[in-house]
Amino acid sequence: MLEEIIIAGFGGQGVMSMGQLVAYAGMLEGKGVSWLPSYGPEQRGGTANCAVVVSDEPVGSPLVTRPSTAIVLNNPSFDKFESHVRPGGLLIVNTSLVNRKSTRTDITIIEVDATALANEIGNSRIANMILLGAFLEHSKVVSEDSVIESLKKVLSPNKHHLIDVNKRALNKGATLVMEKTI
Template identity: 80%
Template sequence: MFEEIIIAGFGGQGVMSMGQLIAYAGMLEGKGISWLPSYGPEQRGGTANCAVVVSDESVGSPLVTRPSTVIALNNPSFDKFEPKVRPGGLLIINSSLVVRNSERKDIKIIEITATDMANDLGNSRVANMILLGAFLEQTKIVSAESVLESLKKVLSVDKHHLLEINKQALKKGASLVEVGIS
């Protein structure tokens, strides 16, 4: 198994957190991982992306130029990274914010109204976790249990009250892939 992932969106959408959670979960499961953040000139509101590599073997380089998966949380990220998904790869789109459609026929595309669904759950900030849940269900790269265990370590103790809503968001995203809703 060798998965190269790019997660991209605006600063403040949880892009870096998604990448860190995948990387930490991979470490918990004894996999080779790398996580490489990239920020625009502004942190909150500017563009941000991270590259994550998860493998059954050691990872030789953190650079990802032809990702097997792209998770795009906004239009600029979609525009930049959709063409880079390798043929046979996966593109997950937050269709609440991405208004463009991919014309590619050589990749699997999952569109999820993640921001709208997060609002329905009562916290717009868990849109990233809905997308992450769909990604985990589709790829099985790491388990949701490992991601939740990692979340306990990533969140400060005073934020542990958010663990339950994040768990609900992961389950929501996974359920969308299970039933084929996009």
């Protein structure tokens, strides 16, 4: 198994956290992983993306040019990465902030109104976790349990009270894929 992932959006949307969670979860499961962040000029509000590689073998390079999955949280990220997803790959789109539709027929596309769903749960800042839950359910690259365990490493100790709401967000994203309601 080799999964090469690009996660992209504005700074402050939790893009880096999503990547870290997948990488930590992969490590917990004994997989080869890499995580490579890339920031725009501003940390909050600028563009941000990260490349994550998860493999059953040691990872030779952290660079991802033709991702098997792209998770895009805004229009600039959609514009930049939608065409890079390799044929047969996966594109997950946050339709709350992306107003374009992919015309590609050679990839699987999952569209999620993540911000609206996060607001239903009661915290607009967990939209990223809903998208991550959808990705995990579709790809099975790492388990949701490993991601939840990884939250303890990614979140600072004074934010551990947010683990429960993050679990609910992951479950919401997974449920959407299981029910094929997206």
